[in-house]
Structure formats: structure tokens, C-alpha cells
Amino acid sequence: MIGKRQLGKDGPLVGALGYGAMVLEGYYGASDDDEAIRTIHRALDAGVTMIDSADAYGNGRNEGLVGRAVRGRRNAFVASKFGIVFEPTETGTDLPTGWGFSLKINGRPDYAKRTLDASLSRLGVDALDLWYLHYPDPATPIEDTVGAMASAVRAGKVRHIGLSNVTAEQVRRAHAVHPIAAVQYEYSLWRREAETQLLPTLRELGIAVVAWSPLGAGFLTGTVNSLGANDFRQYNPRFAGQNLATNADRYAPLLQLAGELSITPAQLALAWLMHQGEDVIPIPGTRRAEHIDENARAASIQLDEKQLRQIDALAQPGLAEGRTLV
Numbered sequence: 185m186i187g188k189r190q191l192g193k194d195g196p197l198v199g200a201l202g203y204g205a206m207v208l209e210g211y212y213g214a215s216d217d218d219e220a221i222r223t224i225h226r227a228l229d230a231g232v233t234m235i236d237s238a239d240a241y242g243n244g245r246n247e248g249l250v251g252r253a254v255r256g257r258r259n260a261f262v263a264s265k266f267g268i269v270f271e272p273t274e275t276g277t278d279l280p281t282g283w284g285f286s287l288k289i290n291g292r293p294d295y296a297k298r299t300l301d302a303s304l305s306r307l308g309v310d311a312l313d314l315w316y317l318h319y320p321d322p323a324t325p326i327e328d329t330v331g332a333m334a335s336a337v338r339a340g341k342v343r344h345i346g347l348s349n350v351t352a353e354q355v356r357r358a359h360a361v362h363p364i365a366a367v368q369y370e371y372s373l374w375r376r377e378a379e380t381q382l383l384p385t386l387r388e389l390g391i392a393v394v395a396w397s398p399l400g401a402g403f404l405t406g407t408v409n410s411l412g413a414n415d416f417r418q419y420n421p422r423f424a425g426q427n428l429a430t431n432a433d434r435y436a437p438l439l440q441l442a443g444e445l446s447i448t449p450a451q452l453a454l455a456w457l458m459h460q461g462e463d464v465i466p467i468p469g470t471r472r473a474e475h476i477d478e479n480a481r482a483a484s485i486q487l488d489e490k491q492l493r494q495i496d497a498l499a500q501p502g503l504a505e506g507r508t509l510v
């Protein structure tokens with residue numbers, strides 16, 4: 185069993201590693217629902233309690249799948265998100281991603297209320313353990329969105345509030361309206377911008393850091409050499425053409441270090457994140473039960489000061505080629 189970490193200074197204890205369910209929607213290759221449910225069960229059995237979904241993953245389908253998997257599983261801590269509009273009948277604000285497409289974002293209170301009820305119904309639960317705003321809506325003050333989320337807490341439909349893909353300034357404004365338990369942001373050995381402004385602010389406010397794409401969407405496992413035709417990572421410039429080869433060269437010494445430490449590259453990436461503070465909770469995604477076991481073992485790897493310095497030097501901020509998602 186992996187250990188536990190606290191979700192923010194006044195929050196509940198959750199498994200020290202979470203599980204990202206987005207990969208079960210075929211974004212990074214085909215996924216089988218029966219295996220997906222076995223994988224989530226394996227995660228819960230290993231003490232990985234926080235299961236991360238979003239209403240937009242698979243246009244609602246992912247919440248249905250997660251709901252099936254967690255039914256009757258008492259240690260499951262279910263997190264979901266709203267704000268990326270996927271319903272054809274709903275409106276939103278265009279948010280260009282920098283990857284050649286835009287997201288439609290809606291953080292208006294009336295939408296928040298509607299979408300929460302739909303999420304609860306798909307998940308088959310009376311209340312969400314953690315409900316995130318997926319992206320702030322450029323057209324709606326974050327205070328208004330969080331005000332609506334706080335109403336859902338008072339109504340007993342949500343236990344804790346989270347934010348995702350926000351700036352330090354947005355966190356401060358939101359936290360002044362209602363305590364924020366966790367902020368989800370891309371954080372890994374190939375994306376470290378969070379360290380400069382966001383993390384210090386979260387630490388000052390006592391908010392947990394949930395690290396999305398902690399394995400660099402698979403890159404840091406050293407196993408992604410090419411992408412299938414429908415693979416969503418085609419949009420990610422870090423995986424595109426020459427960039428993938430360049431990044432493979434730049435990160436080769438890191439992968440080699442994992443070998444020298446007799447751990448896998450995935451374990452090195454997760455163990456490093458977990459050494460960045462007790463408040464950091466990575467949520468690796470996988471479709472495979474055996475990868476759950478491998479990743480869970482990362483939670484008991486001890487890296488010493490020298491090893492941490494070595495890793496830091498081999499994966500300096502800015503090393504990866506290719507722009508990130510906004």
C-alpha cells in the first residue's frame with residue numbers, strides 16, 4: 185500500500201499518488217473498458233484513492249466509466265472538473281490553446297450548477313469529493329465561478345473545491361471567496377514553470393498541488409517513439425517530428441540515470457515529483473494494471489540529496505523543445 189498525503193492544509197488524506205482516468209478515452213491509444221475497470225480497481229487496492237476525471241473527457245463518457253469502477257469501493261476519492269464545454273447546446277468563451285485549436289470555456293454560475301448535476305448523475309454519486317474548475321473562463325470573473333462552486337459545497341453536492349490551469353493571482357482571488365483544497369497544473373521533469381510563482385503561492389495558502397501529466401504524457405517513461413494516427417499527442421509540439429527526436433536525445437541521460445538507480449524511468453519521474461514536497465500529488469494515467477503496480481512502487485523510492493541534484497541538473501527547466509498547452 186502506498187502512503188497518504190493531505191489535500192491542502194485542512195483537507196482530507198488521500199493516496200500519495202492519484203490516478204488520471206483521461207487515458208481511458210483513447211486519447212493516447214485504444215482503451216478497453218473491462219481492462220480500464222480492472223486498472224482502476226488495481227489502483228484502489230494499491231491505496232491510490234484519488235481518481236481524476238472531468239466531464240469533458242470522452243464528452244461525459246469517462247465519468248460514467250469511473251462511476252462504474254468506483255461503485256461500492258469505499259476508499260475511492262472521486263475528483264472531476266467542469267468548464268470545458270462539450271455539450272453542443274451550451275455556449276462558452278473561445279480559449280486558443282497554442283496547439284492549433286481552441287477550447288470553449290464556460291465558468292458562469294448557471295452553467296456550473298447544470299453541469300454539476302449532470303456529473304453527479306453520470307458518476308452515480310450524491311456528492312463529488314473534489315470538484316475543479318478545469319480552466320478559468322476569460323469572460324467570467326473567477327470570484328463568480330468559485331462563488332457558484334461554494335454554493336454547491338453548501339448544498340452538500342461537493343466536499344472540496346479545486347482549480348486547474350490557473351495563475352497564482354487567480355488562486356489568490358478564488359481562495360478569498362472560498363478555501364481551495366487543490367490546484368491541478370502540469371508539473372513534471374519536462375514542465376517545471378509551476379516552480380517559480382504558482383508553487384510558492386500554493387504553499388503560502390496551504391493548497392495541495394495535483395501534478396497532471398506527471399510522466400510528460402508518457403514521454404518520460406522512455407517508451408513513446410512514435411504516435412498512432414488518432415493519438416491526441418499529435419497536437420503536442422513536443423511530440424511533433426524533429427522535436428520528439430531532439431527531446432529523446434536531451435532526456436536520454438535522465439533515462440540512463442534511472443537504469444543506474446535500478447528503477448524505471450516512470451518511477452524516477454514520479455519519485456522526483458513526490459520529493460518536491462509532501463503537498464505534491466501526481467496523478468499518472470495508465471490503461472494497464474501492471475503499470476499501476478510499477479507506478480505505485482515509486483511512492484516508496486527514496487532519493488538522496490545527491491541523486492536529487494543529479495536529476496535536477498539533467499532536467500533543467502526549459503530543456504524540452506516545443507511549446508506547452510496554455
Ligand SMILES: NC(=O)c1ccc[n+]([C@@H]2O[C@H](COP(=O)([O-])OP(=O)(O)OC[C@H]3O[C@@H](n4cnc5c(N)ncnc54)[C@H](OP(=O)(O)O)[C@@H]3O)[C@@H](O)[C@H]2O)c1
Pocket residue numbers: 203204205206207212236237318348349368369395396397398399400401402403405407450467468469470471472475476478479
Ligand atoms: N487539468 C488538466 O488540464 C489536465 C490535462 C491533462 C491531463 N490531466 C489529468 O492528468 C492525468 C495524467 O496525465 P496524462 O494522462 O496526460 O499523462 P501522464 O500520466 O504523464 O502519462 C500517461 C501515459 O503514460 C503511460 N504510462 C503510464 N505509466 C507507465 C509506465 N509505468 N510505463 C510506461 N508507460 C506508462 C500511459 O500509457 P499506458 O496506458 O500504456 O500505461 C499513458 O500513455 C490525466 O489522466 C488527467 O486525469 C489533467
